[in-house]
Amino acid sequence: MSKTSTPVDEALFAFLRTRTIPEDTYLRDLCAAATEAGLPQIQIAPEQAAFLQLVLRAIGARSVIEVGTLGGYSAIAMARSLPADGRVLTHELDERHAEFAREWIANSDQQGKVEVVVGDAGETLAQLPDAAFDAMFVDADKSGYVRYLEHARRLLRPRGILLADNVLAGGRVAGGTDETAVAIRAFLDAAAAVPDLQSVVVPLGDGVFFGVKQG
Numbered sequence: 695m696s697k698t699s700t701p702v703d704e705a706l707f708a709f710l711r712t713r714t715i716p717e718d719t720y721l722r723d724l725c726a727a728a729t730e731a732g733l734p735q736i737q738i739a740p741e742q743a744a745f746l747q748l749v750l751r752a753i754g755a756r757s758v759i760e761v762g763t764l765g766g767y768s769a770i771a772m773a774r775s776l777p778a779d780g781r782v783l784t785h786e787l788d789e790r791h792a793e794f795a796r797e798w799i800a801n802s803d804q805q806g807k808v809e810v811v812v813g814d815a816g817e818t819l820a821q822l823p824d825a826a827f828d829a830m831f832v833d834a835d836k837s838g839y840v841r842y843l844e845h846a847r848r849l850l851r852p853r854g855i856l857l858a859d860n861v862l863a864g865g866r867v868a869g870g871t872d873e874t875a876v877a878i879r880a881f882l883d884a885a886a887a888v889p890d891l892q893s894v895v896v897p898l899g900d901g902v903f904f905g906v907k908q909g
């Protein structure tokens with residue numbers, strides 16, 4: 695049994711990337727346009743998008759909630775792995791981000807599959823029905839992650855998947871005292887205390903939490 699994970703340095707990562715992650719030219723253009731429009735460059739990495747797509751395909755997801763739209767990169771990426779009648783309901787606080795995302799979603803081949811809901815996700819998620827979603831991807835304010843975990847417990851169907859980005863908190867999650875590290879640690883502690891949630895952290899990008907609601 696291996697006691698440690700094999701470290702993946704940049705050269706090894708570059709090797710793996712060219713063999714497993716197809717380039718999405720539309721999303722590459724979206725990133726360039728988002729930079730030009732002054733949006734922060736904090737969307738998920740292509741390898742994380744590929745991971746989300748694989749997970750959603752593997753479970754045959756049709757209905758996905760996202761918390762944190764930004765420019766629509768991850769929402770469009772996830773929509774690509776859903777069937778034609780699949781739906782991504784993505785929640786965004788910032789009107790300007792939502793407007794940019796709506797435009798890029800409307801011009802994409804995933805138009806009709808992604809809906810942007812504007813508002814504080816803590817409130818907008820409360821309006822959604824119980825056990826109606828196959829997966830939820832959390833990628834927004836870190837101080838809200840514990841709150842989003844509670845929403846996920848209600849909103850996900852049995853065997854539904856909870857995914858969350860940045861759970862390594864830039865490598866500081868174990869002992870960091872900054873706001874992000876403390877918030878993510880609280881999230882991981884809260885998730886570990888949920889009896890019907892089995893989880894693992896996948897060290898892609900800044901770490902992807904991957905949990906399955908039992909039942």
Ligand SMILES: C[S@@+](CC[C@H](N)C(=O)[O-])C[C@H]1O[C@@H](n2cnc3c(N)ncnc32)[C@H](O)[C@@H]1O
Pocket residue numbers: 736737738761762763764765766767768769785786787788791813814815816833834835838
């Ligand atoms: C890291 S970005 C999302 C990136 C996006 N998932 C992607 O990969 O393309 C975080 C987004 O969450 C939004 N956000 C922050 N607090 C929020 C809240 N309380 N409710 C909804 N969205 C929020 C921010 O405005 C920002 O656009």
